[in-house]
Amino acid sequence: MPELPRDRAVSGLLGGIAVGAGAFLATMLIILVFGGWHVTGGDSWKFLATLGVMACVAVTEEVVFRGVLFRIAEERFGTWPALAVSAVLFGAVRLAGTSETGTGAMLWGATAIVLQGGIMLTAAYIATRALWMPIGIHFAWNVVEAGFGTAVSGKSSEFGGLVHTALAGPPALTGGSFGPEAGVAGILSCLVAAAFLLRSAIRNGRITAR
Numbered sequence: 138m139p140e141l142p143r144d145r146a147v148s149g150l151l152g153g154i155a156v157g158a159g160a161f162l163a164t165m166l167i168i169l170v171f172g173g174w175h176v177t178g179g180d181s182w183k184f185l186a187t188l189g190v191m192a193c194v195a196v197t198e199e200v201v202f203r204g205v206l207f208r209i210a211e212e213r214f215g216t217w218p219a220l221a222v223s224a225v226l227f228g229a230v231r232l233a234g235t236s237e238t239g240t241g242a243m244l245w246g247a248t249a250i251v252l253q254g255g256i257m258l259t260a261a262y263i264a265t266r267a268l269w270m271p272i273g274i275h276f277a278w279n280v281v282e283a284g285f286g287t288a289v290s291g292k293s294s295e296f297g298g299l300v301h302t303a304l305a306g307p308p309a310l311t312g313g314s315f316g317p318e319a320g321v322a323g324i325l326s327c328l329v330a331a332a333f334l335l336r337s338a339i340r341n342g343r344i345t346a347r
Contacts, residue, residue: 140204140268149265153273156261156334160274160326161281165302167322172306179286183297188280195275202227202255203262203271215347216263224255249312249319250290253327254278260334263343278318288316 168174202223210219228251254275261271282289286298304311312320338344 138200138204138268140200140208140262140266142267142269145265145267146269149267149269150273153261153270153275154277155273156257156270156330157274157277158281160257160330161278161317161323163326163329164317164320164323165285167325168304168306168311168317168320171322172304172310174302174304176286176300176302179300180297181299184283184299185297187283187297191279191283192276195272195279198227199258199262199268199272199275203259204268207259207262211345213347216344218347220256220259220263223259224251227251227255227258245315245319249315249324253318253324257327257331257334260331260338264334264338264341266343282317288312288314290316290318 165174206226207219207223210222213219214222228248258271258274261274262268264270279289283297284299286301287304304317308314308320310320310322312318312323317323
């Protein structure tokens, strides 16, 4: 698969892990400053047992959304419309999953994922023209989020957690019952990362027109 060049695997994955982990830690820092959180004991064995699942999810979703859907849309419409299509579909899939939140929270959570995860992950692919970085970002975000024991896409403690973190502050900031990715803190952190990635893509001539 040309989107997975072997010679760029290590650098792409490590770069992605740094971006993904950094974005989530920045999210938690913003919540700590403007809201707050405290931690209690977690379920480390359950967390470690699900690392393989999180890796499979990251690889599968990036191949589908960036390696297939984005690429097809870009060939037909160009980079910017394809970015929007890929991000919207990435968020829409969350509506089909199970959730412990109400309909309103689920709709907002899906919208937030479009703005943060969908755009940031697609930007990583555009900037590198390979899937390694978005896979690394996706995996690292999920691992660090699960490690904190916060809700993940509307599901609480699904992956155990090295600790359990109770977030304090308005749901608009923290993401409420959906998880940090649905809050302003998460959206802001990911959009900043996406902006740097897209700037790199523009500078390196990786934006294509229809």
